[in-house]
Amino acid sequence: MSWVTWRQYRLQGTIAAAVLAAFAAVILVDGIEIAAHWHTLLVACAGSSACLQREPRPTLVNGVVSDLPYISLIVPAVLGMLWGAPLVANELETRTSDFAWAQSVTRARWLTAKAGWLLLAAAVCGGVISALTTWWSGPNNALQASAFQPGQFDTQGIVPIGYAVFAMALGIAAGTIARRTLPGIAVALGGFIGLRVVISDLLRPHYMPAVTTYYRLTSSFAPSGQAWVFSQGAVSKSGQVVAAGWGNVYSVLPATCQKLFNNVAPPSKSGNLAPLMSCMQANGWRGFVTYQPASRYWPFQGIETGIYLLLAAALIAVTFRIVRKRDA
């Protein structure tokens, strides 16, 4: 069976390997250059984190190459569509299942071997892309403290493996249920994108309750490390929450503070905002930041990967049930 799988997928496998190799070459060349820049920067700043974090922060990444990791977000869906969806559906459409399922190999073993290899291939593709992206992003993550942000979180660590395995399982299951390749492909693509949007936008922020820190406006506070900040701004004495941004804050300030605001307009943190901050402080305002601490990065990666692997397992279980029961 492994040999049959190899014969059926060797062309696709070769193409995938070539694309992966090209991706790896670009990322390696660019990544080495970034690492050298980063090293220069560290030496110039002599380990002073304040020096590294001054605005505007220097740019490390090349715009053209830095699009590649975002483009790679579509890879799981492509694998699920082109390899997963036809697995059962195409055999049924061309009636080759009549032949495949009439051999001494049981259907369960037939499906185990084919689906097993494809799921493994998806995991390897996802893992290789993710490993390269994670390494390539290292200096930029350190500089921008951005590893936890959507976009970075989704392309690094272990979650891309979960996405790839899930998309492949979805393609296989969709093809089996729809019994036709093209609708299977549409379901794999729509389902993958839809679920990714719902989970990353609506579920991920709530895997653990977010932390809110209040601080004095005359001082400053930023969550340490690569935290994921949801919102920040100021809270009035009566509890009114105002998101950061002078356009938002101005209209709700007491008149005495508004006068100070006008003095420093256009406001900028580096100007003499101190009197305004003191005024807000005196009127009972506090600053707040709501965030997920940096220490939760790996728990979040684990939870999200787990969700996708569980869904993949459920989809594969459904596929086995259908294939075993279906009339040949």
Add this chain to the structure above:
Amino acid sequence: MNWLVWRQYRTQGALALALLAAFTAVALWQGFQVASQWHSMVATCAGNSQCLRPGDLIRGVANGVPYLTLIVPVVLGALWGAPLVASELESRTSDFAWSQSVTRVRWLAVKAGWLLLAAAACGGVVAALVTWWSGPENAQLANAFISPQFDTQGIVPIGYAVFAMALGIAAGAVVRRTLPAIAVVFAGFIGLRYVIDGFIRPHLMAAVTTYFNVTGNFSPPGAAWVLNQGAVSPTGQAVSEVYGFWLYATLPASCQKLVPGGAPTKGASSSLNALYSCMQANGWREFVTYQPASRYWPFQGIETGIYLLLAAALIAVTFAIVRRRDA
């Protein structure tokens, strides 16, 4: 023929309409929220453009949705375009379709015509919604000319959609099998978009470079597309770093001394004025290389034109193949 196309594609059409309606609902819901917040900010700041900058417009759950629309053309091309000829050949229904009184040319013209029109309509509706939705953000951040914004607004999405559909139809006719054709659509569309975005678009017109005094300030007016900026030494060595860390090593020693903490940041403190005066005295200038905001629509037009021309070429190839192929 029109009736036949309708019968073959009514499920897909209904699905696409439902998705478009859902997208419209999200765009309108978010767009009105952003617009009302923007109006209150504009009123508060009373025309002070600096005041508007730091404010956060609503970046709610649907913030990433405009970027998702980048994928619409390739989905249409893969699911509707690729099977147009390939699926007929695979299932041998072409034997039947091509032996009717309707000529192959007319058969293809009607089917491809409706699909290309549908692609253009989908691309246009989505782009119109995203353009309206992004209006306040574009005004606040002056970013309409920057990559993901430029690609999801204006008229280019129509060009992308028509091209992707044409690519799907042509790939199906050339490869004669649906699945490989779908793969070609994905690879071809994403690859071409990447190459044109990254390597061709910045050079559609010669970029403008403005040099200015280090002690002064200059930024291109409006929503310009800044390609590069930094400082240039008296010998012409350009350092592509705004106020930079990379700059530090190339400065004369007399100026390096003035760098507080070993690395300068413009505007961080007034003491930097000494550094800038020193750079100025040593013959350094700053530069910005950019595409002016006034070129936004010419660039939209050129890029749309490129994709429409490619689409026309692909459709011509498809006609040539379908006419000659043995039924």
